[in-house]
Amino acid sequence: MAVKFDILTLFPEMVEGFFASSMLARGQKKGLIEVRAHQLRDWATDKHNKTDEIPYGGGAGMVMMPGPIFAAV
Secondary structure (H helix, E strand, O other): OOEEEEEEEOOHHHHHHHHHOOHHHHHHHOOOEEEEEEEHHHHOOOOOOOOEEOOOOOOOOOEEOHHHHHHHO
């Protein structure tokens, strides 16, 4: 029975590339692990597929919106 990993990310191609060319690729070939990368924007509800928001109170950076994460899970 394989251990399953589901990864929510804005960059699934980058994650899939890592798991396809690392030591974890051998585990997938042997059927020991299963890794799936999901595009978080698939669960966004607005027309721009927005997944982040400016932090409350300002400041640098962005904060992930809980809506798309909860919908994905």
